[in-house]
Amino acid sequence: MIRKKHDVVVTGLGVISPIGLNVGELLTSLRQNRSGIRLWESSLLDKQFPAAVIDRDFSAEFSKLELPYLDRCSQIAILAARQAAADGGLQQFAEFGPRAGLFYGSVGGGVTTEHEWVRQFYVERKQQSKPYTIMACMLNAAPAHISIRHQILGPVMTHSSACTSSGSAIGDAGRAIRDGYLDIALAGGAEAALLPTFVALWGGLRALAEADRDDAGRSCRPFAKSRSGLVLGEGAVFLLLESREHAQRRGAACYCALSGYGIASDGYHIGSPKADGQISALREALRDADLAPERIGYVNAHATATPGGDPIEATALRTVFNDVPVSSTKAIHGHLLGAASALELATAILAVNQSLLPATAHLDEIDPACALNHVANTPVAGHRIEHALSFSAGFGGTNVALIVSREDSAKLPGVTCQKS
Amino acid sequence: MNKLDAVHIQTVVKDFLGERFDISADKIADDTSIRDVGLDSMMMLEVMLELEDRLGIKLKDLAMPANPTLRDVVALVERNQSAQTQ
Secondary structure (H helix, E strand, O other): OOOOOOOEEEEEEEEEEOOEOOHHHHHHHHHHOOOOOEEEOOOOOOOOEEEEOOOOOHHHHOOOOOHHHOOHHHHHHHHHHHHHHHHOOOOOOHHHHHHEEEEEEOOOOOHHHHHHHHHHHHOOOOOOOOOOHHHHHOOOHHHHHHHHHHOOOOOEEEEOEOEOHHHHHHHHHHHHHHOOOOOEEEEEEEEOOOOHHHHHHHHHOOOEOOOOOOOHHHOOOOOEOOOOOEOEEOEEEEEEEEEHHHHHHOOOOOOEEEEEEEEEEOOOOOOOOOHHHHHHHHHHHHHHHOOOHHHOOEEEOOOOOOOOHHHHHHHHHHHHOOOOEEEOOHHHHOEOHHHHHHHHHHHHHHHHHHOEEOOEOOOOOEOHHHOOEEOEOOOEEOOOOOEEEEEEEOOOOEEEEEEEEOOOOOOOOOOOOOOO | OOOOOHHHHHHHHHHHHHHHHOOOHHHOOOOOEOOOOOOOHHHHHHHHHHHHHHHOOOOOOOOOOOOOEHHHHHHHHHHHHHHHHO
16 A cells, blocks of 8 residues: 555536536536537548537637637636636635646647648748747647646646546646645646647548447447447546645535546557556556455546457456446547546546446447446446546556545535635 | 838727737827736737738837837837838
8 A cells, every 4th residue: 555645635626528518517418428429520621520529619718818829728728727726616826835736638739729830831831920829839838827827836737648648647636745745736638639630630540430320429439349439529627636634724625535546558559558558557546545446336448439449448447347337438528638537537526426327328239349347328326436447548558547536525516615 | 112100100000909909099008018908028029020011111120128118119110110211
């Protein structure tokens, strides 16, 4: 067992996702298994793609003096971080000085801004960008803006490990609090890269799902025999994490505890996962939480619905766990890349907080190679879960597992903490 | 090239500040500093680049006080004009 100085609790959640623009809407979508995936098209691409799009322009939330610096990725990150802080009863962190941190994950950062500049360079032959362009597209733009707005004056860190980016950000934030380096942190991730150049990159990999002929919302089918690939999505999700003592001092209730974090790498291949590294991350998280595998009541799997990835993850889960209920909610919210781990951990948090087993939608015929105790098609309400695990695996071979644990007298979604 | 008059330069600056940053013209007096209307140094740089395009000029001398006013911007354009016509 790893000796812990402090318990880490989750006192706020902020969600901007294809299945909900706040934590309450996310919960409703999970209960109803409502898909946020639809057909997406670009005049520059020959065919339509299923995508988990947030059908809203968030630029109206910002002034024209702010917008030059704010790519869509930064916009949604700022809004989700603001939600998480407000949910925990906070607006400003200055009083915590360097004891407050921000840990963020993203794959692309300000992709829209960057690709637009590349277009101007090659097509319009512009020799210089606008003065702000470099700052709008850099990977750490979003956390920088959040730290400035909320006066988060300790470490402001950006993680980029593909699909585990926000998972390792949350894990490292939790460790910094657990080990006494910080009292409080915002942690999460954002991705907003649904533009033709980026979608075509994934098309080049032959990893994207074909659109379902009858219902585009059913295009992402993790673990199913008929799965055809992943569905890209966009969104931003943040957690407010703090030590239990800190939360109690300011009278903030929590959704649950963040009780375990495991991170391990495959050391194998840039784009192909390996069960061994996944197993290591899962076991490290269990060791960190001091829990036997049978104590885990729900696993939110990474399962992106690619033909090659899902069976390897199923092998890893079967190796570590006996019969734990498993689902991949990517079937309804798609793959948020840098925000994927954060959204799926938020789902695991709601699972323990609400005694809800989220389901894998569109799982009519399970691939025998993905045999697990699947929560297929229908979420199970009223199912008490003491500990839930969210697992993510990224290109490059980084694997992250995070465990959350039920708390008595936990706060309910939509009930904001009193301001300290 | 005809020399640009101060009123025309002011109008171009105010028009751009309104279009780009939603700053209304009635908030900008001769002695209003750019910081007072919410602009930072990079935004000011964009203003200068835009002035070059809209006025059809090239600003070689970009020296201005740390927190310039509208009057300083006009003076800068006029100074560059004078240098070019000498």
